[in-house]
Amino acid sequence: MMKLDEMQKRLLLEVADLHAVPEGAYNIRANSQSAGRQSTANIEIVPKTEVSGLEIRIKPGTKNESVHIPVVMTQSGLKEVVYNDFFIGEGADVVIVAGCGIDNCGNQDSQHDGIHRFYVGKGAHIRYVEKHYGSGSGAGKRILNPVTEVYQEEGSSVEMEMVQIKGVDDTERATIAELAAGARLVVRERLMTHGDQRAISTYTVHLNGEGASADVVSRSVARDHSYQKFDAKLVGNAACNGHTECDSIIMDQGRILAVPGLEANNVDAALVHEAAIGKIAGEQLIKLMTLGLTEQEAEEQIINGFLK
Amino acid sequence: MLELRNVSFQVDADGQDKEIIRDISLKLPEGRLTVITGPNGGGKSTLARLIAGIEKPTDGQIFFRGEDITSWGVTERARAGIAFAFQQPVRFKGLQVLDLIRIASGRQVSVSEACSYLSRVGLCARDYIGREINASLSGGELKRIEIATVLARGAALTVFDEPEAGIDLWSFQNLIQVFTDMRERMKERSIIIISHQERILNTADEIIVLRDGRVAAQGSKEDVLPGLIGTTSAIGTCRALDSESGGIVE
Ligand SMILES: Nc1ncnc2c1ncn2[C@@H]1O[C@H](COP(=O)(O)OP(=O)(O)OP(=O)(O)O)[C@@H](O)[C@H]1O
Ligand SMILES: [Mg+2]
Numbered sequence: 183m184m185k186l187d188e189m190q191k192r193l194l195l196e197v198a199d200l201h202a203v204p205e206g207a208y209n210i211r212a213n214s215q216s217a218g219r220q221s222t223a224n225i226e227i228v229p230k231t232e233v234s235g236l237e238i239r240i241k242p243g244t245k246n247e248s249v250h251i252p253v254v255m256t257q258s259g260l261k262e263v264v265y266n267d268f269f270i271g272e273g274a275d276v277v278i279v280a281g282c283g284i285d286n287c288g289n290q291d292s293q294h295d296g297i298h299r300f301y302v303g304k305g306a307h308i309r310y311v312e313k314h315y316g317s318g319s320g321a322g323k324r325i326l327n328p329v330t331e332v333y334q335e336e337g338s339s340v341e342m343e344m345v346q347i348k349g350v351d352d353t354e355r356a357t358i359a360e361l362a363a364g365a366r367l368v369v370r371e372r373l374m375t376h377g378d379q380r381a382i383s384t385y386t387v388h389l390n391g392e393g394a395s396a397d398v399v400s401r402s403v404a405r406d407h408s409y410q411k412f413d414a415k416l417v418g419n420a421a422c423n424g425h426t427e428c429d430s431i432i433m434d435q436g437r438i439l440a441v442p443g444l445e446a447n448n449v450d451a452a453l454v455h456e457a458a459i460g461k462i463a464g465e466q467l468i469k470l471m472t473l474g475l476t477e478q479e480a481e482e483q484i485i486n487g488f489l490k
Numbered sequence: 491m492l493e494l495r496n497v498s499f500q501v502d503a504d505g506q507d508k509e510i511i512r513d514i515s516l517k518l519p520e521g522r523l524t525v526i527t528g529p530n531g532g533g534k535s536t537l538a539r540l541i542a543g544i545e546k547p548t549d550g551q552i553f554f555r556g557e558d559i560t561s562w563g564v565t566e567r568a569r570a571g572i573a574f575a576f577q578q579p580v581r582f583k584g585l586q587v588l589d590l591i592r593i594a595s596g597r598q599v600s601v602s603e604a605c606s607y608l609s610r611v612g613l614c615a616r617d618y619i620g621r622e623i624n625a626s627l628s629g630g631e632l633k634r635i636e637i638a639t640v641l642a643r644g645a646a647l648t649v650f651d652e653p654e655a656g657i658d659l660w661s662f663q664n665l666i667q668v669f670t671d672m673r674e675r676m677k678e679r680s681i682i683i684i685s686h687q688e689r690i691l692n693t694a695d696e697i698i699v700l701r702d703g704r705v706a707a708q709g710s711k712e713d714v715l716p717g718l719i720g721t722t723s724a725i726g727t728c729r730a731l732d733s734e735s736g737g738i739v740e
Contacts, residue, residue, distance in 0.1 A: 401584075429583070469580040471564040472542055472573070473594045473643065483593060487584035 185217050186210075190254045193283030196315040198252040204279075208250040209236055211264070213257045225249055225276070235265035235297075242271030242303065250279045253296065258288020258322050263295045272303040272335075281313040284324040284350070293325040300331065302338040302365075310342045316349025323351040330357045334365035336391065344371045346381065347489065353381045363391025363420070371400040372489045375408035375436070385414040389422035389451065398426040403485050404436030415443030418451025428457040431488060433481075491680045492518040492541065492647055497550035499533075499540060499703075510536045512703040513550070518696075523673050523681045525691050527718065528700035534684045535577050537700065538649045541682075542574040543567040554647070571646035575653060577684070579636035582623045587635055590623060594642040607638040610671075612664045629656040637668070648672075649682045654690060662689070669693055691715060 186194065190212050194200045203218065207225035210217045214234070221227050224244040228237045238249060251266065268278065286292040302308060316324035332340055346353065359367050367387060375381050387396045396416060404410050416424035428440040442455035462484050470480035499511035511533050518524055526534050539545045541552065543564040551560045559567055582590075591604040605615030611634040621627065623635065633656045640648055657665055666689055672681055673693070683690055691697060697714040699707040707714050 463580070465580045466582055468544055468564060469576065470593060472544070472568050473590075473639070474565060474568040474596055475593060476565050483585065483589070484582060487582060487586070487589060490584050 186212055186254075187256070189256050189285050190217075193254040193256070193285060193315065193317075194252055196317075197254070197281030197283040197313045198250055198279050200250065200252065204248070204250040206248045206250070207238075211251070211253045213255055214260060214262050222247065227251075230265060233265050234262065235267070238266065238268045240268070240270045240274050240276055242273055244271065244274040244276060246275065248277040248279065252280065253282040253294055255282070255284045255286075255292050255294060258286050258292055258320055259290030261291070261293040263297065265297045266299070268298070268300045268308075270300065270302045270306045270308055270338075273305045274303065275307045276309075278308055278310045279312075280310070281315075282326055282328075283315040284318070284326070286316070286318040286322045286324050287320040289321045291323040291325055293323075293327070295327040295329070297329045298331070300333065300340070302332065302334045302340055304335045305337045306335075307339045308341070310340065312342070312344050314344075314346040314350050314353070316351065318349075324349060325352045326350050327354045328356075330355075332357070332359040332367065334359065334361045334367065336362045337364040338362075339366040339368075341368045342370070344369070345373075347372070347374045348376075350381070351377075351379050353379075353383075355381070355383045357383075357385045357387075359385075359387045359396070361387070361389050361391060361394040361396065361422075364393045365391065366394070367396040367398075369396075369398040369400075371398075371402075373400065373402040373410065374405070374485070374489060375403075375410055376405040377408060378406070379408040380410075381408070382411045383413065384411075385426070386417070387415070387424065388417045388419060389424055390419045391422075392420045393422065394420060395423040396425070400428045401430070401488060402428070402438070403431045403433065403489060404438050405433045407435045409437045409439075411439045411441070412457075413441040413443065414455070415445065416453050416455075417445045417447065418453050419447045421448060421450030422452070424451070424453040426455045428459075430457075430459045431485065432459060432461055491520045491522075491555060492516075493553040494540075495551045495553070497540060497547045497552065499536060499545060500548045510703050511540065511547070514703075514705055515550075516698070516705070516708075518680055518682070520678050520680055522695045523669065523683070523693060524696045524698060525694035526682060526684045526698045526700055527686055527691060528706065532700045533703040534700050535651055536703075538574060538651050538682070538684060541647075541649055542572060544574075568643075568645075573640045573643040573645035573648040575636050575640040575648070575650045577651035577655065579632045580623075581625060581627070581632065585623050586619075587621050587623060587638075588619050590635070590639050591642045594639045595644070599642070604642070607642045608635070610641060610668055611635075611638045612661045613638070630658060630661075633657055634661070637665075641668070641672075646678070647680045647682070649684070651684045652686070653683060654685060654687050662687075666690065666693060691718070 207222045209219040224241045226239045412428045414426040440457040444453040467480045494516045497514045608615040
């Protein structure tokens with residue numbers, strides 16, 4: 183593959199499951215440079231001129247195509263803000279794989295702030311997968327502050343899968359969505375923090391049109407001294423359905439704050455929030471130990487299953 | 491195979507010592523099916539937990555295949571060949587039935603082999619193998635998955651705590667078949683079943699009645715069963731059905 187070193191290739195595999203150049207449209211960003219880009223007949227990727235970032239235009243009716251836009255950083259001390267705008271044409275049905283991997287062996291912080299905006303046309307459907315991963319033994323932190331804005335037109339549907347399992351020291355994630363009539367948003371977030379990491383995730387979802395629905399579910403594990411905050415707010419401005427759920431396991435000296443927020447501005451808005459935080463149930467550990475696992479092995483199995 | 495020597499178990503209940511198991515001594519030879527019965531609260535589940543190592547006796551010793559395992563932890567005992575099907579199975583968010591069967595068998599069993607354990611407890615394997623062991627499973631389904639998991643262990647000593655609880659009557663026949671099959675195959679293995687069901691008591695080589703933490707009776711089913719029939723320690727299937735359907739229990 184292109185101009186990537188071994189470490190960059192490894193990161194690419196972690197965040198985008200890529201062994202080689204992906205099929206379809208892609209842009210691979212390595213240490214703030216484009217290491218490869220390809221548009222297709224239906225998906226056009228154009229770099230922005232004013233700020234760094236891309237414009238990704240997907241033609242109406244495009245089906246079964248994918249866009250990969252992974253980011254890898256291996257140079258310590260790099261700080262960047264990237265603006266990517268996605269314009270998804272009416273009736274299109276595509277998979278978008280983003281993701282960012284940082285390897286920091288130096289003493290300076292490395293930071294990637296990705297601002298992603300999605301304009302989803304009528305009846306379009308996207309699946310968006312975003313994985314975050316950090317590695318490297320340097321004292322410099324690995325910092326990721328993603329902002330995701332989603333504007334959904336009538337009858338569109340967006341599924342987002344956000345995963346951050348290892349190595350990111352500090353994250354502030356903000357997700358904002360506005361849904362027109364009949365639009366549907368499904369978010370599945372999986373998060374594990376360890377060491378002294380900190381992760382904050384804030385969602386604000388406006389259900390503006392009749393029949394709009396949102397389902398935001400976060401499953402997380404906080405280990406060691408790490409801290410997490412999950413702040414999910416749903417605003418129902420029409421006859422709509424909204425559900426948020428935060429389900430968390432705390433271990434060691436981990437701390438978690440879950441902030442439910444529901445705002446109903448219409449009598450037919452049905453909004454539900456669920457939150458549960460607790461340590462691994464003792465009986466779950468004991469059950470797996472009676473099957474021959476050690477306590478540590480049992481813990482790993484329970485967490486892996488929980489975050490699967 | 492298993493020996494309990496003067497085993498007692500005491501807990502601290504509201505500042506007072508409460509003796510749940512009182513000086514029990516038992517010998518269970520190899521290749522036997524032993525059924526433990528007795529009134530609610532008699533100490534049956536506690537005894538099972540002591541055998542599995544989940545609780546430690548406050549007095550006495552436990553031997554397994556000639557070794558003193560009194561101080562061994564749950565994992566060590568499991569690895570030595572003790573399996574335990576819980577009275578109330580545990581739910582896990584995220585873990586799937588296949589995961590649990592693989593953990594239980596200690597290897598990456600094939601999907602078809604995993605399915606064979608589910609079929610033995612009367613579950614249509616295809617529908618369950620990928621299911622999460624979470625709150626979406628019914629009580630009876632969960633109970634059968636628990637039994638299938640323990641079958642997958644293939645342990646030298648298997649303890650089932652009220653395996654019939656929550657299992658419908660049609661499947662009950664199946665369940666009896668599971669135990670009689672295990673019994674046929676076992677030769678050098680042992681099974682302990684904690685149960686109140688007459689038909690399960692009928693499969694026993696030996697019956698132990700536990701009451702107030704003591705062995706109240708012990709012997710072959712020919713000796714012990716007649717004294718139990720009609721008491722709450724041996725519920726006939728029809729009477730159990732009566733009480734389930736809200737009918738009158740004499
Ligand atoms: N940790 C504990 N603290 C206090 N009391 C306990 C504890 N564990 C068990 N007990 C008590 O010990 C007694 C025996 O309980 P156990 O669960 O062993 O009974 P059992 O014979 O299995 O009953 P069942 O037929 O209802 O399942 C009960 O009275 C129970 O309340
Ligand atoms: Mg019991």
